[in-house]
Amino acid sequence: MNVLYVEDNRINAMVMDKMLSKNDSKVIIAENGSQALKVVKEKNLDLILVDINLGLNQMDGCELLKRLRKLDILKNIPVFAVTAYAMPGDKQRFISIGFDNYFSKPVDFDQLLSVISKIGAGSDKKQMI
Amino acid sequence: MSFTLEQFGILSEKTLLFLLLLKKDGKIITFNNRCKILFPYDKNEVTRKHITDFIIDEDVAVFKDAINSLSDENPIVDVSFSFPTKKNGLLALKFDLTLHNGLIYAVGIDTTEEYKEHRALMTISKLTKTGAWYFAPKNNEMYWSKGCYLIKDLDPKVPITREKGASFYPEESRNRVESYLDNLIKNKKPYEYTEKIITEKGNEKWIKVVAHPVIYKNEVVYVNGTIADVTDRHIYIEKLKHNEETKHLALKGIRSGLFDHLVEKNVVFYSVDFKKMLGLPLDQDFVPEEEFRKMIHPDDVDEALKRHLTNLKKDENHYYNHYRLKHLNGAYRHYEVHGFRRKDQDGNTTRMVGNLIDVQQRKLNERTIAESKNRLQAMVNNGFAYTVLLNTQGEILMTDEKSLKIIKRDFGVDPTKVTCRFIDVMPLNFKNTFAHEFNEALKGNIVKKEIERITHKGNLQWLESKYTPIYGQEQKVNSVLISFHDITEQKLAEIAIKESHIKEQELNSLKSNILSNFSHEIRTPLNGIMTVSKLLLGEKDPEERKKLLDYLEESKDRLLETINNLSNFSEIEAIKNNLNLKEVDLNYTVETSFREYKHMADAKNLLYRLELDQTCPQVCIDEDLFRAAINNIVHNAIKYTNKGSIIIKVHSKSSKNNVYISVADTGIGIDKRNVKKIFDPFMQESIGISRKYEGTGIGLSLSKRYIEILDGKIKVESKIGMGTEFNIIIPRSL
Numbered sequence: 114m115n116v117l118y119v120e121d122n123r124i125n126a127m128v129m130d131k132m133l134s135k136n137d138s139k140v141i142i143a144e145n146g147s148q149a150l151k152v153v154k155e156k157n158l159d160l161i162l163v164d165i166n167l168g169l170n171q172m173d174g175c176e177l178l179k180r181l182r183k184l185d186i187l188k189n190i191p192v193f194a195v196t197a198y199a200m201p202g203d204k205q206r207f208i209s210i211g212f213d214n215y216f217s218k219p220v221d222f223d224q225l226l227s228v229i230s231k232i233g234a235g236s237d238k239k240q241m242i
Numbered sequence: 243m244s245f246t247l248e249q250f251g252i253l254s255e256k257t258l259l260f261l262l263l264l265k266k267d268g269k270i271i272t273f274n275n276r277c278k279i280l281f282p283y284d285k286n287e288v289t290r291k292h293i294t295d296f297i298i299d300e301d302v303a304v305f306k307d308a309i310n311s312l313s314d315e316n317p318i319v320d321v322s323f324s325f326p327t328k329k330n331g332l333l334a335l336k337f338d339l340t341l342h343n344g345l346i347y348a349v350g351i352d353t354t355e356e357y358k359e360h361r362a363l364m365t366i367s368k369l370t371k372t373g374a375w376y377f378a379p380k381n382n383e384m385y386w387s388k389g390c391y392l393i394k395d396l397d398p399k400v401p402i403t404r405e406k407g408a409s410f411y412p413e414e415s416r417n418r419v420e421s422y423l424d425n426l427i428k429n430k431k432p433y434e435y436t437e438k439i440i441t442e443k444g445n446e447k448w449i450k451v452v453a454h455p456v457i458y459k460n461e462v463v464y465v466n467g468t469i470a471d472v473t474d475r476h477i478y479i480e481k482l483k484h485n486e487e488t489k490h491l492a493l494k495g496i497r498s499g500l501f502d503h504l505v506e507k508n509v510v511f512y513s514v515d516f517k518k519m520l521g522l523p524l525d526q527d528f529v530p531e532e533e534f535r536k537m538i539h540p541d542d543v544d545e546a547l548k549r550h551l552t553n554l555k556k557d558e559n560h561y562y563n564h565y566r567l568k569h570l571n572g573a574y575r576h577y578e579v580h581g582f583r584r585k586d587q588d589g590n591t592t593r594m595v596g597n598l599i600d601v602q603q604r605k606l607n608e609r610t611i612a613e614s615k616n617r618l619q620a621m622v623n624n625g626f627a628y629t630v631l632l633n634t635q636g637e638i639l640m641t642d643e644k645s646l647k648i649i650k651r652d653f654g655v656d657p658t659k660v661t662c663r664f665i666d667v668m669p670l671n672f673k674n675t676f677a678h679e680f681n682e683a684l685k686g687n688i689v690k691k692e693i694e695r696i697t698h699k700g701n702l703q704w705l706e707s708k709y710t711p712i713y714g715q716e717q718k719v720n721s722v723l724i725s726f727h728d729i730t731e732q733k734l735a736e737i738a739i740k741e742s743h744i745k746e747q748e749l750n751s752l753k754s755n756i757l758s759n760f761s762h763e764i765r766t767p768l769n770g771i772m773t774v775s776k777l778l779l780g781e782k783d784p785e786e787r788k789k790l791l792d793y794l795e796e797s798k799d800r801l802l803e804t805i806n807n808l809s810n811f812s813e814i815e816a817i818k819n820n821l822n823l824k825e826v827d828l829n830y831t832v833e834t835s836f837r838e839y840k841h842m843a844d845a846k847n848l849l850y851r852l853e854l855d856q857t858c859p860q861v862c863i864d865e866d867l868f869r870a871a872i873n874n875i876v877h878n879a880i881k882y883t884n885k886g887s888i889i890i891k892v893h894s895k896s897s898k899n900n901v902y903i904s905v906a907d908t909g910i911g912i913d914k915r916n917v918k919k920i921f922d923p924f925m926q927e928s929i930g931i932s933r934k935y936e937g938t939g940i941g942l943s944l945s946k947r948y949i950e951i952l953d954g955k956i957k958v959e960s961k962i963g964m965g966t967e968f969n970i971i972i973p974r975s976l
Binding site: 122124125127128129131132166196197198199200203217218219220222 | 754757758761762763764765766767768769770771772773774776777793796797
């Protein structure tokens with residue numbers, strides 16, 4: 114399955130790529146919001162992972178989510194927040210603005226991979242139907 | 243021995259008795275010399291005349307009756323009649339008339355003196371309808387004068403007895419009346435009473451009886467009395483009593499009285515209840531003026547007397563006075579006297595009739611009202627800041643002194659002298675709310691409202707206005723009390739609290755922001771470290787492992803930098819308290835920092851230049867602190883500039899007080915939205931496509947804090963894509 118990861122931290126982006134590649138997912142990295150918006154129009158995606166703090170002067174993950182939600186082609190694509198904002202209340206905050214799931218950094222990959230595999234199964238079923 | 247005729251003749255001529263011989267019809271036959279004074283004619287002429295020609299008219303019938311009553315069976319009668327004489331006036335004679343052989347022998351005695359008295363009494367008795375009586379207990383003899391018979395409509399010929407006399411009293415009073423006489427005989431004390439009788443003709447009359455004992459050897463031998471027909475007076479008195487009762491009922495309970503003052507006699511008649519109330523004697527109809535004067539309160543007497551005399555002198559007839567009167571119970575009550583004067587022909591007051599009106603309650607009420615008004619005024623003056631009492635028309639009834647002063651000063655009106663509406667004497671901005679709140683209060687609601695005003699001195703003042711409806715009778719609002727309470731201090735304190743609360747909130751949110759950012763900044767490299775570690779475990783390819791180890795190193799550096807900066811940040815308080823201030827040459831200090839980062843700028847091939855001030859500016863600073871601040875800024879400039887220049891300048895601009903340092907780069911710049919935030923701790927200044935540089939925003943925020951500790955200022959100007967310039971001002975001495 115195709116996963117878009119929007120992340121400005123180079124190392125975090127690369128290690129995510131490595132982790133998900135093991136699970137037969139193809140990871141596309143976008144450094145910021147505008148890149149991400151370009152990618153979603155070109156690629157067929159199954160999941161989008163979004164970092165929240167995308168750097169000074171840049172649209173943040175929340176703004177990006179808003180823009181992604183306006184796109185019809187992404188109607189059924191889950192968008193997860195993957196962020197180092199992990200204070201009490203942060204999870205609730207991001208879920209309430211519309212993220213389908215929330216993963217704090219350092220990322221618990223066991224959990225992330227398990228959720229991704231379920232999505233994969235669901236999408237396979239969809240394809241079969 | 244018997245009289246000879248001659249002897250008798252001498253006797254008859256020398257006697258003081260009047261002797262007459264009459265025919266049965268009253269013709270005079272002869273008379274003795276004594277009788278000559280009765281007849282103004284010669285004896286011969288007289289003998290041809292009738293006796294009735296010589297007596298007064300009213301006795302003619304009496305005489306005729308007397309001689310007619312003479313008969314052989316009743317040969318003697320006595321009778322009195324009067325002869326007018328030329329010299330001595332009326333002669334009253336009492337005669338014994340004796341019938342003998344058809345002739346009347348008359349023997350008379352001069353009773354003129356007694357008759358005079360009798361005559362006078364008769365007249366009085368007739369005029370006053372009175373009679374006299376006596377009673378002799380020894381033989382139970384009762385005598386009534388003619389007057390008594392007349393009063394009782396009884397024929398005088400009827401012999402009177404005690405029983406007959408008693409029979410005129412109605413049965414219900416008969417025993418009582420009888421007991422009066424018995425008691426008199428027993429107690430030897432006079433009595434008088436007024437009782438009702440029924441006359442012989444059946445008329446109802448009221449009589450007043452007075453009885454007096456005649457005592458001989460300590461025993462009542464004789465009772466003398468009078469009787470008077472007082473029917474007219476009784477009816478009059480009954481009428482008076484009825485009137486009095488009406489007055490009594492009318493005056494009952496109001497503690498007022500009627501008076502009738504006979505000025506000449508100096509006596510006053512008062513209504514009974516009034517006398518009772520004052521403890522004046524009830525048995526006297528009139529009270530002497532002096533007696534009454536004693537009842538007046540000693541403090542009021544002089545004034546009251548003065549008013550009394552003024553009243554008597556004035557032309558107008560109305561009488562007015564007022565004073566306190568002592569009641570039977572010793573307490574004084576206030577009275578007002580209203581009367582009408584009657585004057586004689588000379589204009590002197592003879593009589594005054596009128597009312598004494600008890601005004602005690604009114605006086606008390608007046609005093610209570612005055613007292614509570616004074617109390618209210620005192621309360622108003624000392625209690626609230628400003629207080630105004632309005633009637634339902636919105637007119638000022640009362641204000642405190644301060645408000646009065648303001649109204650007088652600002653509007654030139656004195657509400658205590660002229661009727662004025664409150665709305666006309668208030669600041670313009672009060673009017674709208676006033677009209678609304680006032681109407682609410684008129685409906686019976688208590689209304690509170692805060693208002694702001696500018697005092698005449700130009701200060702802002704907060705007032706809390708409170709509208710309180712005041713109820714009169716029938717539970718209707720009859721006035722509204724408006725108080726303005728100065729709550730400026732309270733309000734200022736509130737604002738200060740609010741501000742400090744906001745500051746506290748800001749601090750709190752800053753604190754949680756710091757924590758949140760700190761957490762974020764730690765978690766970000768930690769994510770790299772942990773994931774790389776995990777990947778390293780399963781990675782065998784040495785090249786990949788090398789790459790992963792580089793990632794690990796980079797993440798580890800960033801984590802360390804974050805933690806270092808954070809510990810600096812937390813030490814600010816400690817720094818403040820341990821400043822090491824020294825006089826230094828700022829040129830030198832800045833140059834040191836410049837050199838420290840030269841290799842970084844050179845590595846990026848940047849134009850890296852320092853321009854120093856020509857005067858070697860001396861400043862008193864903590865050199866380490868300043869260097870840390872400037873280092874951060876220079877480091878930051880190199881970090882975010884990939885091509886172009888970094889220019890650092892020190893210049894004093896001929897200022898005696900300050901030295902200016904600027905650091906200008908041609909780096910990525912910061913957009914307007916974020917330019918203010920760059921000094922916030924943890925604001926991440928790293929940016930951009932390459933993602934080569936990251937770090938906590940704490941660096942710049944530390945620089946700002948350090949410079950501020952040194953009493954300096956730091957400002958930043960930036961244009962995205964064009965570069966950033968920091969300007970620092972450092973005072974020469976702290």
